[in-house]
Amino acid sequence: SEFVILGSERRLASLRYGYAGTCDAFGLWRGFAIADWCTGDLWESAKDLQTSGYGGALREHPPAEWTNFTPASPIQRIGVHLNKYGRLPHTEPYADPMDFSKFLAAVTIVHEQIRRGKKGKVAA
Numbered sequence: 001s002e003f004v005i006l007g008s009e010r011r012l013a014s015l016r017y018g019y020a021g022t023c024d025a026f027g028l029w030r031g032f033a034i035a036d037w038c039t040g041d042l043w044e045s046a047k048d049l050q051t052s053g054y055g056g057a058l059r060e061h062p063p064a065e066w067t068n069f070t071p072a073s074p075i076q077r078i079g080v081h082l083n084k085y086g087r088l089p090h091t092e093p094y095a096d097p098m099d100f101s102k103f104l105a106a107v108t109i110v111h112e113q114i115r116r117g118k119k120g121k122v123a124a
Helices: 047-060 099-115
Strands: 004-014 019-028 032-038 075-081 090-094
Touching: 004 047, 019 047, 032 047, 047 075, 047 090, 047 099
Parallel strands: 032 075
Antiparallel strands: 004 019, 019 032, 075 090
């Protein structure tokens, strides 16, 4: 795939929006890139939205490995479906410019549920 991994399993957080997660891999692929692995369905697991959240956090705190990165730099996002049969993984690039807005909508709902005192599992 020509994806060059510069870091993996990196904990990320957005102080601005109040969320955190662990990025499977970031590196270089047609510029700066994020990849997230999945054994299930890439769309069902919302990897498109998840990687957009990682991108938002990386814009706030870019990794030192991304030399020449600026908050305006594009970040390529890729979902990688791993299968149990040993076939080559399927990759899915994500490019919808609305993904980060959708991700933030889910974050907002979770924060509201917490504010209202909902215990246990929340919507996102």
